[in-house]
Amino acid sequence: MTGAPVTAIDLLFYLTPLVVFLLAFGAGANAVGAALGLATGAGVLDLRPALLLGAAVAAVAALLLGASGGVDWVGALLPEAAFDSPEHRIYALFAGLLATAVTALGASALALPTPLLPAFAGALAAVVLVERGGASVDWVPMTV
Numbered sequence: 584m585t586g587a588p589v590t591a592i593d594l595l596f597y598l599t600p601l602v603v604f605l606l607a608f609g610a611g612a613n614a615v616g617a618a619l620g621l622a623t624g625a626g627v628l629d630l631r632p633a634l635l636l637g638a639a640v641a642a643v644a645a646l647l648l649g650a651s652g653g654v655d656w657v658g659a660l661l662p663e664a665a666f667d668s669p670e671h672r673i674y675a676l677f678a679g680l681l682a683t684a685v686t687a688l689g690a691s692a693l694a695l696p697t698p699l700l701p702a703f704a705g706a707l708a709a710v711v712l713v714e715r716g717g718a719s720v721d722w723v724p725m726t727v
Contacts, residue, residue: 592670595677602677602684609687610699617696666714675710682706 618640619633628636666672683703690697 592673595673599677599680602681606680606684606687606699609684609689609691675707675714678710679703679706682709 619628619637622628623630623633663669663672666675680703683699683706686697686702686706687699
């Protein structure tokens with residue numbers, strides 16, 4: 584049985600869910616730790632109720648805000664015209680996602696607070712700055 588060779592895009596298709604899970608894990612640990620760390624440290628909450636409360640609040644916030652909760656960072660930082668091909672843009676998005684996941688996990692492991700939206704925006708901006716230079720970034724939407 585012969586099949587088409589595996590391309591880099593195919594590999595990213597399978598790796599992206601793993602990286603997204605790592606990012607969500609790091610972001611959740613970071614957000615819950617920042618929000619409930621004081622209550623747990625002061626003995627007001629035990630670890631298990633703090634984790635359950637943090638998960639419930641994060642889920643409700645995600646459901647209430649949905650996709651309208653932020654600015655279109657990807658569209659502003661990675662305009663389609665800045666890349667030679669759609670595949671090249673996918674590589675840039677994956678690099679930004681991986682950099683943000685590593686930042687979130689590292690910050691959580693070191694007990695450092697990290698706002699992840701600026702971390703993701705910074706990762707995407709770095710990818711574009713390295714690829715095309717500062718003139719290719721539409722900086723105006725990020726001033727909102």
